Amino acid sequence: MHVMAYAPYGADGIIIRVEADIRRGIPGVDITGLAEGAVREARERVRAAFRNSGYTFPQDRILINLAPAGVRKDGASLDLPIALAVMAASGTIPAPEEGGPEVPPSSMNVMILGELELSGRLRPVRGALAAAAAALHAGIRDFIVPVENAREAAILSEGRYAAAATLGEAVRAFKTLAETGAFPPDGPPSEPARAPVPPVALYGDFAEVRGQGRYKRALEIAAAGGHNLLAFGPPGGGKTMLARRMPSIMASLEAWEAVEVTRLHSLAGQLEGGLITRSPFRSPHHSATPEGILGGGKTVRPGEISLANFGVLFLDEAPEFRANVLQALREPLEDRVITISRAQGPVPLPADFQLILAANACPCGRLGIRFRPEEPRAHRRGTSPSGCFCSPDEIHRYWRKFSGALLDRVELRTVVIPPDSKELSGGREEPSETAARRVSQAVEIQRERFKGTGIRRNARMTTGMTEKYCALTGEAQGAFHVALEKLNLSGRAFHSILRVGRTIADLEGKDAIITAHILEAVQHRRMGEDPYDIFNTGS
Numbered sequence: 001m002h003v004m005a006y007a008p009y010g011a012d013g014i015i016i017r018v019e020a021d022i023r024r025g026i027p028g029v030d031i032t033g034l035a036e037g038a039v040r041e042a043r044e045r046v047r048a049a050f051r052n053s054g055y056t057f058p059q060d061r062i063l064i065n066l067a068p069a070g071v072r073k074d075g076a077s078l079d080l081p082i083a084l085a086v087m088a089a090s091g092t093i094p095a096p097e098e099g100g101p102e103v104p105p106s107s108m109n110v111m112i113l114g115e116l117e118l119s120g121r122l123r124p125v126r127g128a129l130a131a132a133a134a135a136l137h138a139g140i141r142d143f144i145v146p147v148e149n150a151r152e153a154a155i156l157s158e159g160r161y162a163a164a165a166t167l168g169e170a171v172r173a174f175k176t177l178a179e180t181g182a183f184p185p186d187g188p189p190s191e192p193a194r195a196p197v198p199p200v201a202l203y204g205d206f207a208e209v210r211g212q213g214r215y216k217r218a219l220e221i222a223a224a225g226g227h228n229l230l231a232f233g234p235p236g237g238g239k240t241m242l243a244r245r246m247p248s249i250m251a252s253l254e255a256w257e258a259v260e261v262t263r264l265h266s267l268a269g270q271l272e273g274g275l276i277t278r279s280p281f282r283s284p285h286h287s288a289t290p291e292g293i294l295g296g297g298k299t300v301r302p303g304e305i306s307l308a309n310f311g312v313l314f315l316d317e318a319p320e321f322r323a324n325v326l327q328a329l330r331e332p333l334e335d336r337v338i339t340i341s342r343a344q345g346p347v348p349l350p351a352d353f354q355l356i357l358a359a360n361a362c363p364c365g366r367l368g369i370r371f372r373p374e375e376p377r378a379h380r381r382g383t384s385p386s387g388c389f390c391s392p393d394e395i396h397r398y399w400r401k402f403s404g405a406l407l408d409r410v411e412l413r414t415v416v417i418p419p420d421s422k423e424l425s426g427g428r429e430e431p432s433e434t435a436a437r438r439v440s441q442a443v444e445i446q447r448e449r450f451k452g453t454g455i456r457r458n459a460r461m462t463t464g465m466t467e468k469y470c471a472l473t474g475e476a477q478g479a480f481h482v483a484l485e486k487l488n489l490s491g492r493a494f495h496s497i498l499r500v501g502r503t504i505a506d507l508e509g510k511d512a513i514i515t516a517h518i519l520e521a522v523q524h525r526r527m528g529e530d531p532y533d534i535f536n537t538g539s
């Protein structure tokens with residue numbers, strides 16, 4: 001007798017066959033198949049849950065085997081499948097079609113999820129949607145899940161689901177399935193559909209931030225084309241405030257993207273509610289563990305960078321993050337996955353995110369602060385005109401943490417300084433909704449352009465694609481070359497500026513990249529190794 005279960009592991013998890021065999025002998029339960037900690041303890045929980053739900057636990061020798069044997073299994077999510085497998089093997093759940101209550105069904109192609117409390121109540125498990133996806137892929141169509149997981153598991157419209165709050169309810173569903181080939185008619189309780197909350201209500205509106213036109217535009221280009229962005233400058237400039245409002249201009253996810261994003265959140269145990277339809281925006285704190293950010297742990301749980309898949313990873317005060325974490329971002333920025341090393345072999349996790357970095361321009365944070373001419377000299381500390389304490393060496397060292405390799409992949413670099421009085425008293429600011437409309441249009445164009453290629457945004461174009469889709473008009477080409485030479489930009493910058501130019505043209509719904517587009521792209525790139533020069537040459 002066996003039933004199917006699921007263990008979260010890496011990006012897909014593992015489908016587990018729970019086999020139960022009962023024979024005469026000294027009463028006891030043996031679990032084989034690399035069961036660890038919480039799985040070994042399952043026998044105590046199952047025994048108590050049986051008793052407290054009014055069932056008799058078999059007084060025989062019970063062998064539980066978990067297959068495949070080569071995978072370590074931990075966590076309490078195998079409780080309910082073990083309990084139901086034992087019941088079926090002992091004949092508590094009969095299978096009349098196969099000849100009466102004495103003969104248990106030999107196999108049930110049903111996936112069962114759920115932890116057991118000693119009382120017999122069920123607790124939700126992590127990764128219910130991922131479990132359903134894996135099961136459907138393997139041809140398993142019937143599911144018994146804890147009530148709390150029902151909505152999540154049923155996000156994929158295929159499959160038949162029974163939701164149970166207790167062991168008793170799960171037994172009833174299992175029994176009905178065994179006897180009739182279908183679940184009881186009273187399906188999972190449907191939750192009332194909630195009206196979607198508009199993103200500006202959750203994240204705030206660009207219009208609430210005065211000035212910062214250039215930075216807002218850079219965020220818009222980033223949102224449209226999936227480009228990476230670095231915003232740097234002194235505190236109080238609004239770097240963080242605007243970045244956190246970025247979701248208010250980002251495009252919604254396509255159906256397949258929504259399922260993939262929701263699945264990863266489900267695997268990480270971070271899913272609240274149903275399908276995630278908006279691009280994720282994750283902003284881990286710099287004190288978060290490398291495992292929390294990059295993913296890992298015993299079951300290779302997705303980290304922040306995988307939760308940011310198809311969305312934004314925002315690192316505020318980026319230089320404060322551990323150097324090894326920043327270094328590790330190079331792989332996903334290049335390959336859209338992160339590979340976690342494990343003794344059993346490398347485990348890849350999807351991490352197709354765009355990076356938004358915010359940083360002070362120097363360790364003391366004062367580099368770039370503008371002083372009003374009338375301000376008394378005494379208020380200006382330090383020696384540089386900006387009042388910064390740091391030596392050029394200290395500033396270079398501070399920026400070296402990003403390393404060229406990481407900064408190389410940041411196409412948009414924006415100096416953010418506190419707005420001056422003119423900006424503060426300016427006219428009406430554009431609402432996020434208007435920028436969001438331009439972004440959606442640009443995203444639609446890209447969906448059409450990259451159909452079937454596995455590429456989603458301009459930022460991820462291959463060199464071949466860049467050559468194909470980023471042809472400049474004759475005039476634009478001339479202007480681009482003059483700008484490149486003047487700014488002494490590298491060959492790597494060349495292609496990335498072209499891709500940004502493509503996005504700027506897409507924002508206008510234009511096919512050709514004209515001079516204005518490519519020069520704007522150059523403007524958003526301007527920066528050498530670190531921003532020291534920008535502030536000290538006054539450019």
Ligand SMILES: [Zn+2]
Nearest residue numbers: 362364388390
């Ligand atoms: Zn400084």
